[in-house]
Amino acid sequence: MAGSRTMDGMKPVAVAVAGFLVAVTTACSGDTARSGALGPATAEDDDTWPFRVVEVDRLDDPWAMAFLPDSDDLLITERTGTLHLRDGGTGNRIEVSGTPEVAVAGQGGLGDVLPAPSYAEDGLVYLSWVEEGDGGTGAAVGRARLVTGEDEAALEDLEVIWRQTPKTGGDGHFSHRLAFSPDGRHLFVSSGERQQGAPAQDTSNTLGTIVRLTLDGEPAPGNPLADEGGVSAEIWSWGHRNPLGLEFAPDGTLWSSEMGPEGGDELNLVEAGANYGWPEVSNGSDYGGGEIPDHEEGDGYAAPAAWWTPSISPGSLMIYGGDLFDGWTGDAFLGALSGEALVRVDLDGSSATRAEVFDLGERIRAVEEGPDGAIWLLEDAGAGRLLRLTPA
Numbered sequence: 001m002a003g004s005r006t007m008d009g010m011k012p013v014a015v016a017v018a019g020f021l022v023a024v025t026t027a028c029s030g031d032t033a034r035s036g037a038l039g040p041a042t043a044e045d046d047d048t049w050p051f052r053v054v055e056v057d058r059l060d061d062p063w064a065m066a067f068l069p070d071s072d073d074l075l076i077t078e079r080t081g082t083l084h085l086r087d088g089g090t091g092n093r094i095e096v097s098g099t100p101e102v103a104v105a106g107q108g109g110l111g112d113v114l115p116a117p118s119y120a121e122d123g124l125v126y127l128s129w130v131e132e133g134d135g136g137t138g139a140a141v142g143r144a145r146l147v148t149g150e151d152e153a154a155l156e157d158l159e160v161i162w163r164q165t166p167k168t169g170g171d172g173h174f175s176h177r178l179a180f181s182p183d184g185r186h187l188f189v190s191s192g193e194r195q196q197g198a199p200a201q202d203t204s205n206t207l208g209t210i211v212r213l214t215l216d217g218e219p220a221p222g223n224p225l226a227d228e229g230g231v232s233a234e235i236w237s238w239g240h241r242n243p244l245g246l247e248f249a250p251d252g253t254l255w256s257s258e259m260g261p262e263g264g265d266e267l268n269l270v271e272a273g274a275n276y277g278w279p280e281v282s283n284g285s286d287y288g289g290g291e292i293p294d295h296e297e298g299d300g301y302a303a304p305a306a307w308w309t310p311s312i313s314p315g316s317l318m319i320y321g322g323d324l325f326d327g328w329t330g331d332a333f334l335g336a337l338s339g340e341a342l343v344r345v346d347l348d349g350s351s352a353t354r355a356e357v358f359d360l361g362e363r364i365r366a367v368e369e370g371p372d373g374a375i376w377l378l379e380d381a382g383a384g385r386l387l388r389l390t391p392a
Contacts, residue, residue, distance in 0.1 A: 046358070046359070049358055049392060050325070050391060050392055051325070051375070051389040051390060051391055051392055052389070052390050052391070052392050053360075053387055053388075053389055054387065054388045054389075054390070055385050055386070055387055056091060056386050056387070056388050057086065057091065057093070057385070057386035058384050058385050058386065059076065059078060059084070059378070059384045059386065060078060060080070060381065060384055061078045061079045061080050061109075061381040061384065062076055062077070062078055062079075062365060062366065062378040062379070062380070062381070062384055062386070063077045063078060063079045063109070063110065063111055063112075063365060063366065063378075064076070064077045064111060064112045064113055064177075064316075064365075064366050064378075065077070065113070065366055065368050065376065065378055065386075066113050066114050066115060066368065067088075067368065067370060067371055068115055068119065069115055069119050069120055070120070070371075071088060071371070072088020072089065072370070072371055073085060073086065073087055073088045074086040074088060074376075075096075075113045075115075075125065075146075076093075076113075076378070076386070077110045077111065077112070077113050077127070078109075078110060079104065079108075079109035079110055079111075079381070080102075080104050080109055080110070081099060081101075081102045081104060081109060081110045081129075082095055082099070082110070083095070083096040083099050083110065083113065083127070083155070084096065085146075085148065085153045086386075094151060094152060094153055095153075096146070096153045096154060096155060097152075097153070097154040097155070098144065098154045098155035098156060098158060099127075099155060099158075100127070100129050100131070100140070100142060100158060100160075101131070102129040102130055102131065103130045103131055103132045103137050104130075105130075105137075105171040106170075106171025106172050107171060107172045107173065107174060108130035108137055108171045108174060109129065109130055110127070110128075110129045111127070111128040111129055111130070111139070111174070111176045111177070112126075112127065112128045112176060112177050112178045113125060113126070113127050113128075113178075114126045114178045114179075114180065115146075116143065116180075116215070117180050117184030117215075118184070118215075119146075122145065123145045123146050123147065124143050124144070124145055124146075125143065125144060125145075125146045125155070126141060126142070126143045126178055126187065127141070127142055127143070127144070127155075128140065128141045128142075128176035128177070128178055128189070129142075129176070130174050130176070131163075132167075133163075133167045134167060135166055135167035135168055135169075136167045136168045136169040136170070137167055137168070137169075137170075137171065137174075138163060138164035138165070138166070138167035138168065138174070138194075139163070139164040139174045139175070139176035139189075139191060139192075140160050140162065140163050140164070140176075141160070141161055141162040141163075141176070141178065141187075141189055141217065142158050142159055142160045142161060143158070143159060143161055144156060144157055144158035144159070145157055160217075161213075161216060161217025162189060162211070162213060162217040162234075164176070164191050164206055164207065165205055165206045165207075165231045166205055166207075168194050168196065168207075170194055170195050170196075172192075172194065172195045172242075173192030173193055173194050173195045173241070173242040174191075174192050174194070175190040175191055175192035175240075175242055175243050175244055176189065176190065176191070176192075177189070177190040177243065177244060177245060177246040177256075177316075177317075178246065179246040179247055179248055179254070180248075181248065182248055182252050185214075185215070186212050186213065186214065186215070186220050187212075187213045187214070187215055187217070188210060188211065188212055188213075188236065188246060188254065189210070189211050189213065189246075190210050190240070190243040190244070190245075190246045190256060191206045191207060191208065191209050191210065191211060191240075192207070192208065192240070192241065192242040192243065192244075193207045193208030193240065193241055193242070193278065193279075194207050196208075197278070197279040198279065200238060200239050200240060200241065200278045200279060201238070201239060201275070201278075201279070201280065203225055203228070203232050203235055203238055204230070204231070204232060205231060206231050206234060206235065208238055208239060208240045208241065208278060209234075209235045209236070209237065209238045209240060210235075210236050210237045210238075210240060210243065210246070210256065210270055211234040211235055211236055212234070212235075212236040213234060219233035219234045220234075223235060223236060223272075224236065224237075224272050224273035225273075236270070236272055236273075237270050237271065237272065237273065237274045237275070237276065237302075238275055238276070239274075239275040239276035239277045239278050239280075239301060239302075240256070240258060240268075240276050240278060241258055241259060241260065241261075241278040241279070241282075242258060242259040243256040243257065243258040243268075244257060244258070244259060244314060244315050244316060244317075245257030245258075245314060245315070245316045245317025245318075245334060245335075246270075246317065247317045247318060247319045247332075248319065249319045249330060249332075249347060250319070250321045250329070250330055251330070251349070253269060253349070253350065254269070254270040254271075255267060255268065255269060255270060255305075255317060255319060255332060255347075256268045256270050256317065257314035257316070257317040257332075257334050258276075258304075258314070259311070259313055259314060260282050260283065260284035260307070260308075260309075260311065261282060261284045261285060261286055261287055261292070262284050262285045262286070262287060262310075262311065263283065263284030263285060263308070263309030263310055263311055264282040264283040264284020264285075264292075264307060264308075264309055264311075265284070265307060265308040265309075265311050265312055265313065265314055266283075266304035266306070266307050266308075267304060267305050267306040267307070267314075267317075267332060267334070267345060267352055268302065268304050268305060269302075269305050269350050271302065274302040275300070275301050275302060276301060276302050276304075277295060277299075277301030277302070277303075279292065280292075280293070280301065281293050281294065281295050281296075281299060281301050282294070282295075283295055283304070283307045283309060284309060284311070305350065305351060305352040306345050306352040306355070308339075311338060311339070312334070312336040312337075312338060312339030312341065312343060313336060313337035313338035313339060314334040314335065314336060314337075314343070315335050315336070315337045315363070315364065315365050315366070315380070316334065316335040316364070316365060316366045316367050317332060317333070317334055317335075317367070318332070318333045318367040318368055318369055318375070319331070319332050319333070319347070320332075320333060320369055320375070321369060322369055322372075322373030323373060324372060324373025324374060324390070324391060325373065325375070325391055326391075328344070330347055330348075331344055331345060331346055331347055332344070332345040332347050332352065333345075333367045333375065334367070335364030335365060335366055335367045335377065335378075336357075336363075336364055337363040337364065337365065337380060338363070339357075340359065340360060340361055340362055340363055340364070341357050341358055341359050341360055341364065342357075342358045342360060342364055342367065342375075342377065343355060343356070343357050343358075344356040344357075344358075360377075360379075362379045362380070362382075362383040362385070363379060363380035363382070363383070364377055364378070364379060364380070365378045365379060365380040365381075366378040370388070374388050374389060374390050375388075375389040376388055376389070377389065
């Protein structure tokens with residue numbers, strides 16, 4: 001797919017994080033699952049890692065996961081349209097019925113899943129997916145009530161509450177990650193620029209933006225462009241390329257991880273009304289070697305707090321709020337696709353100053369924190385393992 005790295009196998013040689021260069025040595029590996037029974041991944045562990053890796057499940061094409069509140073039960077989406085509910089006690093998985101019809105092509109399909117802030121009272125969950133419509137395809141966000149019984153689960157009363165505008169051709173850069181504000185009043189959605197570039201600087205559409213909505217999907221009062229009306233009133237920030245991670249830190253700051261072109265992958269502190277520059281500026285280069293001006297102080301664009309050149313292809317973001325891992329509370333963790341690694345970035349308020357890279361040898365599609373503070377990883381299609389990381 002032109003203009004996208006989420007499906008390729010490019011490998012990084014080094015990463016630049018806020019100007020700090022860290023060597024990374026990785027070996028290419030095929031998109032085939034390793035054989036062997038489920039269990040500790042001791043043969044693949046690096047004895048210098050501060051964690052132990054245990055394989056707990058395998059899936060075909062996983063994309064996102066979320067734990068249900070006050071539970072070890074886990075919702076897992078697969079890009080091809082399946083939603084799983086995994087029992088935290090037995091490890092058994094059941095397929096959830098009532099999922100939306102999704103357009104599966106390229107990067108498109110079923111995407112993110114999050115329990116609503118009100119889940120304990122109403123059982124609502126929010127999902128994102130790619131749908132077909134006039135003009136092509138685009139991301140959609142919906143919500144439904146999760147109803148469970150003995151060995152069965154279903155989504156009931158599914159309603160679409162938001163659509164990426166406009167729909168367009170192609171099958172890349174949908175983004176459609178979800179995050180709820182810490183007060184539970186707002187839903188944030190990342191909206192990629194669909195490999196079009198220029199729309200990210202046009203605030204009359206929602207391509208290349210992060211939007212802030214009410215829980216019903218309406219533009220949130222007080223948004224930066226509220227006075228302009230229409231879809232502009234949904235926009236919180238713009239100038240984004242393909243933000244595939246979206247997460248609030250324990251201190252209430254909002255962060256996104258974002259794919260650059262050839263190099264220039266970003267970790268951004270997301271602020272109201274900020275323009276992040278794509279495609280006018282980037283710390284990477286255009287495909288085919290075309291140069292793009294780097295971020296510079298005073299250029300009018302919000303620069304990334306951290307960046308990676310060569311690319312690691314960040315496919316997800318988790319900001320750790322637990323205390324199981326000593327010294328990691330408040331740090332950002334990115335799942336690297338082409339980088340085949342888990343990347344840690346130290347966050348201190350609005351700054352990101354240092355990285356640690358754990359070479360896992362597979363494309364990491366999703367990162368999540370478990371109820372007990374363990375770190376959970378989903379490998380991408382081809383390997384598809386669900387991994388649990390605990391302190392060594």
